[in-house]
Every structure is written in C-alpha cells, then in structure tokens.
Amino acid sequence: MLLQEKNNITPEEYLSLERDSEIKNEYFAGEMYAMAGASRSHNKISTNIVRVLGNQLIEKPCSIFSSEMKVKIEAIKKYTYPDIVVVCGNEEYDDENNDILLNPVVIIEILSDSTEAYDRGDKFSHYQFIDSFAEYILISQYFQKIEKFIRKKDNTWIYSKYEKTEDTITIHSINCQLSLSDVYKDVNLSEYHMRRNQLKLKT
Template sequence: MPLPKEHRYTLADALTWEEQERIELIDGAAVMMAPPSRVHQEIAAELTRQIGNYLDGKKCRVYPAPFAVRLFEKAHDRPEDVDTLVEPDLSVVCDPGKLDDLGCKGAPDLVIEILSPSTQRHDRLTKYNLYERAGVAEYWIVSPEERTVQVSLLSGGRYRVAELYTPQDIAKVHVLDGCFVELSKVFPTE
C-alpha cells in the first residue's frame, strides 16, 4: 500500500529507514510491503535452493529478498537521484559489475515474484511494467494459489508470455543455459 506522498522519496531516504521495514520505491512513491506468508517463504526457499544449486561454481548468483534492486541507477547517480528501489522475491544477477554493498544497480537477468493477496496487482502490473522498462530479460510470476509459474521473456523491449507451468512440469530458466526447476518440489502435494 502506498504511503502518503508528501514528497518524492529516494534511495537517500530509504537508507535512513529502519532495516526491518520493507518498503519499495516506485518512481519516488513509497510502497509498504506486508510480511510474506509461510507458504510464500517455503516457495522462495525451494526456488532459491534449486537455482542456487545449479549456480554453484558459476559466475551468476541468486539473491532472495530482502535484496535491494535499483533498476534504473546509473554509475554517476547519487542516492538522492535514485527513486526506484524494488525487492524482488528472487533476483539472479550474472554481471558482478552490477553488485555492490547495497544490492544490485541495474536490471537483474532473472526476477521472480511470488504472489500474495496484498501484492498481486503490484506484481502483475506495476512491477511487470517496471521490469520490462528496465530490461529484465526473464520475469517469473509464481502463484501459490493457482500453483502456476508464468514465465515472460523480453523480446524487442516488450515481454511476451513464453510458458505457463503447473506443478507436474519442469520449468526452464531461459537466462541460465541448462537450468531447470522441478515444480513438484516448489508446489508439493499436501
């Protein structure tokens, strides 16, 4: 839910906020994030485990939230210049030059968002458009309720939905050659 906008918030403001507060900045507007559910965290942990195991010994890294991604930050930007800061549920970054002590400056190669009732619209619309505009090559939207993974790939500056996976599928990670995710382990039967 957006905070009352008294002014345009920036990374400089965010660096002064309490560490336990989960707030994203979208074009200068602060958006509070609710704590994730247990199921959300189990899905995030399994995705992190599978992708992390694949990346062992490789240059790419997977980062679970909280991990600050400054999608549009340029090398010369000061914290006062950065007005978009998101915390994807998982980010895969293959360019070590994009990493710093705060997180990632620029677009990760892969972003995964896990839907919750409070973030569904935000993840499907706002973040979808942000990630597309920033040049995130692959965007997964994971729905715990529907037990699906929607994979969108960037082509010509626009996303196209490439696949819609269900629990019995093995999902291909397009930006990581040879990486596949067993969705039966992501969405186990109760």
C-alpha cells in the same frame, strides 16, 4: 502488500531511512511504501526456489538473492524488492553498500491476493526499463501454477504457463530448470482454499 506511504522524500532520504528500517519499503516518485510480511507458503516457495536454482548456479558466474536485495530501476528512480532475483556476470550496484542491484537477469515474484495485480501490471512494466532483465516468472502461492515471460530482441514478451506437477520450466537466460514438484514441495495449498471457504460461509 503495499501498506502505507510517506510522501515527498528524495531517493537519498529514502535510502537513509530504509537502511535503518525494521521493515522493507519500496520507493517511487517521492513516495515510500511499506511492504507486508509474507505467509508460510510464500516463504516456503521462496526457500525451495533459492535452494534448487542456487545448486544449479554453483558452477556458473551467477548469483541468486532473496527478498532482502533491493533492485533499482535507474530510468524511473524506483527502488523495489523482488522476491527472488538472479544476476550473471559482473554485478552492478548503486553504491559501495552493495545492497541495491542494477542489472538483474531473472526476476521471480510470488503472487498474493494483495500484490498480484501490481506484480502483473505496474511492477512488470517498471522492470522492463532494466536493459539486463530477460525473464520474469510469476508463481502462485495458492494454486499450482507458474507463469513465465521471456524477453525477445524487439522487447516483446513470450508467455508460457505451467500447472502440472510433472512440468519443468527452463529458465533460458541462466540455463536452469525449475520443476513444479520442487517449487511446491511441502507447501500446503489446501490451507488457502479452506480459509477462503470459511470466509464464504460467514457471509
């Protein structure tokens, strides 16, 4: 969730503030946006994915990073924090701090009520300015549902959706597989629905 903004700052000012900040902030067009904390389900899904894909990438020239790694979209001077990012081959960074990745191949976002529209809309559009970006994966933390977008050579995208426990997704750009049973292992999806039903009863 984007909580607040600080206006009219330069990228250099943003980086100076961000590296000393106790919370994560995105940056775009002179504005600095604070990010909200993640739920247990969000964190569990992220941990599951990093574990499963990390094991498959051990013998490959690829690295996987969780939400502490910033990504810079050079074409529009935007700094953002994907939930999970995979890079292969030569890792390109913005500076000697090696904390701002320039060439992600796979980006994974875990959707929430407050971020879903952004992740599907502007954020996805902005990611597409990155030449190396090949696959985009959106994961619901409330329902058993994963969506995948694969970039074609003409810069159009192929969409697919997975909702069954036995479904397995192939991430072609890194030659890895991700099953829904692994992604949602020990994730209590009923918590969200119980909370939503309780709110409905109060209204």
